[in-house]
Amino acid sequence: MQLSARHLLHVLALLLVALPSRSAGHANEAVVDAVGHGDDRPSPPCSPADRAALLGFKAGVAVDTTGILATWAGGDCCGAWEGVTCDATTGRVVALQLEAPPPKERHYMQGSLSPSLGGLEFLQAFVVRDMGRIGGAIPAALSRLTRLRELYLEGNMLAGAIPGSLGKLTSLQYLSLAGNRLDGQLPPELGAVFGLEQINVARNRLSGAVPPSYKNLSRLAYLDLSNNLLSGAVPWFIGQFKNLALLDLSNNSFSGEIPASLSTLHSLTDLSLSHNKLGGQIPPQIGSLRSLNSLAIDDNMFVGSIPASFLGLQKLWYMNLSRNGLSGPLPTGIRNALPSMVSMDLSHNHLTGNVDQFFRSLSTASPDVNKASQIVLPQKLEHLDLSENRITGALPDFTRGAGLKWLDISSNAISGQIPSSISKLSSLERLDISRNRIRGVIPASMAEMMHLQWLDLSSNALIGRIPDNFTRLTRVRHANFRANKLCGRIPQAKPFNLFRPAAYAHNLCLCGKPLPPCRKI
Ligand SMILES: *[C@@H]1O[C@H](CO)[C@@H](O)[C@H](O)[C@H]1NC(C)=O
Ligand SMILES: *[C@@H]1O[C@H](CO)[C@@H](O)[C@H](O)[C@H]1NC(C)=O
């Protein structure tokens, strides 16, 4: 589970995407109820014009493994036609919602979107989701659907540019074209759809800058432009979208600095600017985004130190500042300042500071004159990555840290010994202390870390044996003891006698499988 926190973030984002459509679902259920089960008035038959438009769509789909279109038979498109919802009083189609049933990999529709769909003039919700092989262009004729509030065409193979004529959909609130093969630029015309609350065009091949006309989209709550080829500056006017809860511009080529105007987005819960070409200092004003749950600005070119103002984001649980040029000392005082923190990645920067002080400042143990050295890590903290920095000092004595699953302090200048109390970090699944200056022996107590799956102690100055008790660590899938000064017999049991010899190479005198047998003395 290498990216578990990030994965969670995505699940959250997906939930957010799902929200509007769920409310749409409710709206449609209401409509379905209105269609009337057993009330005296017979519902009007479906409008012939709408039926023709739907059959035009059906004709454009050559293969349908979902079974949905097979139900589109007979005259009354308002009855048994799956995915079609009509207004009970007029018989006009108000919603067309086609979603591949699970498992998604197995179900698809192959074909294209017929321009005939433009004839569904009373349509309020149009969803073609995860159909995988619906290709071709988005028909410009969709611009006739002026009552449309929701347009979800995600998870297909739609290609070409986003038609500027979508700017005529003046009732549109929710737009998702994510996960297609759309290219060209973001259409400036969309800036005229003032009611837009959600734009998701993630995972396409869109290029160019964010059009200045988007400055009028002041109702936006959700803006996901991630995983495209977009460039230019992060527009300052995004700071005027007071309802914005999610802003994801990750994996593009945005450049310049983070506009300080973003700091007024008091509803913002998720901010991702990862994998861009952004630089300069992180504006300290970011610290005033009090609603932030997740902040990802990894893989950019930010310099300077981590602003002290970050310490105070009480709801922040995911923070990734990895792969920048950040310098200055590790933040301290995190315990009170970031009480919700679950995952913190500060790796691949030029951060300095003392690892002992850092853990002390993280500790939730109440200061006790007699036990001044107690270190209890916050229960919520699961993932801590400080690797590839310039951190010094020695690991402290741990008292408790039951929540921590991932600890990576590799490639720093950490010295001292491995405290035998490291075994108090009893949930650790991954421990990487490689490429430091750690001396002394490997504590036998580490054999109690029953959840360990990944252990890297390589490139240090460890001496003595690999404790025989390590044979209890049966869940370990990866271990590396390379380039230390270890000696003696490798624990002769699975998995330790099965790792590649390279995992034990460049030591003083290790022996036994997978290395040559130990010499009898
Ligand atoms: C943080 O970002 C880096 C680089 O983009 C990525 O490799 C890493 O997995 C991320 N860390 C977490 C905890 O998600
Ligand atoms: C934005 O809105 C203002 C008034 O609210 C209007 O004058 C202006 O033309 C709009 N800009 C665009 C690009 O639509």
Ligand SMILES: *[C@@H]1O[C@H](CO)[C@@H](O)[C@H](O)[C@H]1NC(C)=O
């Ligand atoms: C970035 O986006 C491109 C285009 O959508 C995609 O192919 C690539 O896998 C993405 N990279 C990452 C790291 O997500």
Ligand SMILES: *[C@@H]1O[C@H](CO)[C@@H](O)[C@H](O)[C@H]1NC(C)=O
């Ligand atoms: C290691 O194994 C020995 C012998 O089996 C046992 O006496 C000792 O308590 C173990 N130590 C730890 C820390 O598990």
